[in-house]
Amino acid sequence: MHGRRVVLSAGGFALALAVSVTAAVATEPRAAADTAAAAPDVTGSIPPNATAPTPTDTAAPAASPVAEADPVIDSIRAKLADGAGRKGAAAADFAALQSFYAERSAGPVWITPMGFSAKAEATIDEIGNADDWGLSASDFALPPAGDLPDSIDQQANAEIKLQLAILRYARFARGGRANPSSLSKLIDQRPSLLDPKVVLAEAAAAAEPDAYLRSLHPKHEQFHLLRQALLKARAGDGDAKKRNDRDIQRILINMERWRWMPANLGRIYVQDNIPEFMLYIVKDGKRIHADKIVVGQLRYATPIFSADMKTIVFNPEWTVPPTIVRENLLPNLRGGGSWFGGGSSILREHGLRVRYKGRIVNPSSINWSSVNMANIAFTQAPGPTNVLGKLKFLYPNSHMVYMHDTIKKGLFTPAVRAEGHNCIRMENPPKLAEILLRVDKGWDEAKVKSLLATADDGAVALDHPVPVHTTYFTAVADADGKVTSFADIYGLDKKVAPALVGKPLPPEPNEAVATQAAPADPAPSTQQTKPKAEGNAVAGEIQGLFGD
Numbered sequence: 001m002h003g004r005r006v007v008l009s010a011g012g013f014a015l016a017l018a019v020s021v022t023a024a025v026a027t028e029p030r031a032a033a034d035t036a037a038a039a040p041d042v043t044g045s046i047p048p049n050a051t052a053p054t055p056t057d058t059a060a061p062a063a064s065p066v067a068e069a070d071p072v073i074d075s076i077r078a079k080l081a082d083g084a085g086r087k088g089a090a091a092a093d094f095a096a097l098q099s100f101y102a103e104r105s106a107g108p109v110w111i112t113p114m115g116f117s118a119k120a121e122a123t124i125d126e127i128g129n130a131d132d133w134g135l136s137a138s139d140f141a142l143p144p145a146g147d148l149p150d151s152i153d154q155q156a157n158a159e160i161k162l163q164l165a166i167l168r169y170a171r172f173a174r175g176g177r178a179n180p181s182s183l184s185k186l187i188d189q190r191p192s193l194l195d196p197k198v199v200l201a202e203a204a205a206a207a208e209p210d211a212y213l214r215s216l217h218p219k220h221e222q223f224h225l226l227r228q229a230l231l232k233a234r235a236g237d238g239d240a241k242k243r244n245d246r247d248i249q250r251i252l253i254n255m256e257r258w259r260w261m262p263a264n265l266g267r268i269y270v271q272d273n274i275p276e277f278m279l280y281i282v283k284d285g286k287r288i289h290a291d292k293i294v295v296g297q298l299r300y301a302t303p304i305f306s307a308d309m310k311t312i313v314f315n316p317e318w319t320v321p322p323t324i325v326r327e328n329l330l331p332n333l334r335g336g337g338s339w340f341g342g343g344s345s346i347l348r349e350h351g352l353r354v355r356y357k358g359r360i361v362n363p364s365s366i367n368w369s370s371v372n373m374a375n376i377a378f379t380q381a382p383g384p385t386n387v388l389g390k391l392k393f394l395y396p397n398s399h400m401v402y403m404h405d406t407i408k409k410g411l412f413t414p415a416v417r418a419e420g421h422n423c424i425r426m427e428n429p430p431k432l433a434e435i436l437l438r439v440d441k442g443w444d445e446a447k448v449k450s451l452l453a454t455a456d457d458g459a460v461a462l463d464h465p466v467p468v469h470t471t472y473f474t475a476v477a478d479a480d481g482k483v484t485s486f487a488d489i490y491g492l493d494k495k496v497a498p499a500l501v502g503k504p505l506p507p508e509p510n511e512a513v514a515t516q517a518a519p520a521d522p523a524p525s526t527q528q529t530k531p532k533a534e535g536n537a538v539a540g541e542i543q544g545l546f547g548d
Contacts, residue, residue, distance in 0.1 A: 011093060059486075070107040075156035085160045088141070096196035097160070109204045111159045112148065119209050121145040121163060126210035127169050134255035135172050136501075140165045163200065166213070170199040173216040175259030178499040184492055188305035188399070189260040203539050221267070221285065223258040225477035226251050232481050245507040250485060251504070252311040253496050254475040262306055266467035268439055270432070272403070272424050275303055275474045275486035277417040279403075279426060281435055288437055292412045293378055295405075296422035301490050302401065303422065304472045308465035309395040312433050314455035316392040319380040320352065321400060323421060329378060333368040351385055352378045382457050390452055391429040395468045403468075405429040418489055424470070440464055463489065 079085070080098045110120035130137040132311040142165050149155040171177075175191030194216070206212040217223065230251045233244045252382035268283040274295045281289040296302040300323065320329065332346050344363040347354065354363045355377040366376070380386050389405025399422065406425040411417060426432060430452060437443040440462050451458060474493055477483045488494065 019353050034122050071152050072108045072111065072155045072159065073101060073104060075152050076108070076159055079153075079156055079160060082159070085164050089164050090168070090171065090196075091144065093164060093171070093196045095198060096167065097163055099197060100163075100200045106157065108159045110162050111155045113150045113155075116143075116145060116158070116162075119206075122208070122210040123166065123203070123213065124162065126213050127165055130169065130172075132227075132228060132231060133173070133214075134167070134252050135177075139172065139177075140168055155161045166209075167195040167196050167199055167201055169213055170194055170196070170203075170216050173213070173259070177256065178496075180260050183495045183499055184490075186303045186490060186492065187260075188303055192261050192263050219263070220258050220261065222473075222476065223255055225479065225481075226258070226475065226483075229481050229483050230255070247485075249497055249501055249505050250475045250493065251477075251483065252500060253493055254473050256496065256500055257471070257473060259468065261471070262467070265469060268436075269467040269469060270403075272302075272468065272470045273305050273486075274304070274470065274472050275489055276476070277415075279424075279432070281432065283439070289428075289431060291432065292417065292427040294406070294411045294417040294419055294425040295489075296420045297420060298490060300421040302424060302470060303399045303472055305397060305399065305401075306467060306469045307395040307397040309393055309436075310462055310469050311394040312436065312460045312462070313392040313394065314433075314451045314458040314460065315382040315390055316386070316388050316404070317382055317457045318380040318386055318388045321421060321423075325373070325376075325378060328366070330373070333363070345440065347378070350387075351380050351383075353381065354378060389429065391433055393429070393432065393468075395465075401470070403429070403432075416487070416489070430506070436462070436466055442468070459481070 078501045080094075080101060085097075086094050086274075110116055110123070116124070124142055127140050127142055128137050130140060141161060143158045143161045147157050147158055171193055174193050176193050180187040180189045180191070203209050203212055230248065233248050233251065236244050265282070268281070271280045271282060272278075272293055272295075273280070277293055277295060279291040279293045280287050329346060329352075333344065347363055353360050354366065355361070356366065356371075357375050358377075385407065387407065389407055393403040395402065401422050401424070403424045403426055408425075409427070411419060411425065412427040430448060434443075434445050434448045437448060437460070451460070472490070472492055474486045474488050475483050476486075493505050498501070
């Protein structure tokens with residue numbers, strides 16, 4: 001309080017002096033009287049009718065002028081609000097663009113009063129080279145790099161056009177040209193698209209936005225090997241180029257399939273490539289094991305998807321899949337006396353047990369014409385005749401697909417191996433188990449052999465799930481640019497090509513023969529008038545479906 005009174009007293013003295021000088025020269029006595037009445041006395045006390053100075057009594061500093069919005073940004077906002085550029089743009093891209101400029105306080109990203117910046121020109125050039133990356137430059141509506149817009153509106157239009165091209169390129173580079181699952185029910189893949197808001201922010205902040213766009217393409221080695229093969233194939237001319245048209249389309253299709261793959265395949269993972277009929281274990285980017293596989297035939301095609309392997313089962317029990325129950329077991333069980341000599345003979349033939357609500361029951365106690373099949377399960381005990389053999393590898397998925405051993409070793413002799421239902425059979429499953437369990441648990445070969453010899457439906461949970469990628473690559477490139485092609489056994493190249501390149505894939509001379517290697521199964525008959533001589537043939541067909 002003392003310090004405050006000293007300040008006030010000094011201020012009062014200065015004020016009194018100023019007032020007294022003013023009063024001496026004033027022509028109106030009232031002004032002097034009013035001023036004197038407000039002045040404090042020499043002791044520093046404040047008269048009852050006076051008001052002490054406060055911070056609000058002093059003059060406020062002048063407010064900083066509000067920066068005007070950039071006129072080009074204003075124009076961009078207005079145009080986006082009116083829907084400029086919306087036609088042909090993805091809804092998410094357009095919404096992100098509106099949000100980006102609504103929040104932007106700086107000027108335009110790419111356009112200047114003198115035209116496009118050097119970064120913008122590099123970005124336009126990069127998008128113009130989209131064909132070199134397996135895309136099509138004609139898919140992007142680009143402003144000319146050397147454009148010199150002579151009005152604010154034209155500058156705004158140029159900025160919007162380039163931004164939408166960037167967003168479209170980013171989406172296509174990540175596999176968003178087409179929804180894979182819409183092309184075939186066999187394709188269960190979801191490309192990892194970037195949030196368009198992130199793309200806009202990162203492109204604007206990038207020191208080299210053209211390099212940023214290139215970074216959006218897959219990092220997988222095979223993608224880049226296919227790209228080099230593409231550039232090499234396109235370098236041909238005349239007859240060579242004409243012969244390459246089909247090869248180029250196939251390369252483009254398989255580059256796109258890499259865009260649909262997870263960006264991170266896993267430090268160690270399993271790949272089952274359907275058209276190649278091969279399984280690979282890849283660790284730290286290097287293949288460490290290969291094995292032959294059998295995939296589902298066309299009618300029961302193996303789907304394309306990724307899932308994490310969590311369990312390895314030694315000497316597994318087999319639960320008959322719903323498709324086999326519906327198409328093969330139930331018609332015969334309901335038929336009574338059939339080609340098999342009785343409704344339940346098919347169960348005895350394959351050693352199948354019937355479980356009703358989890359309990360093993362006598363199949364003759366079931367009224368197969370009226371029973372609720374949701375309560376029924378058919379199982380086959382572990383043993384030398386079990387159709388799953390000695391190992392089963394589980395990676396939970398909606399398709400109920402898994403990998404397993406088989407007791408039909410002759411299946412691996414043909415070059416084309418598409419037979420039976422959609423689960424994948426392996427020629428050497430113990431090796432797969434040994435490698436995975438050595439990496440996961442440090443187990444040696446002896447430990448795995450012991451389990452193979454003694455376990456009974458013994459499940460081993462992996463401490464670290466292993467990704468399993470079931471793929472459909474019909475073209476694979478090596479480091480020398482050589483491309484190896486595989487038959488399109490499920491006809492998926494034909495479905496993907498129009499969505500990517502706008503025209504059908506030209507047929508190969510031997511394609512019809514290759515595709516017939518996976519014929520559709522004839523539907524199981526339920527008629528009972530077939531001669532008994534055909535019974536063995538039909539039984540054999542169903543036995544083949546079971547996999548044994």
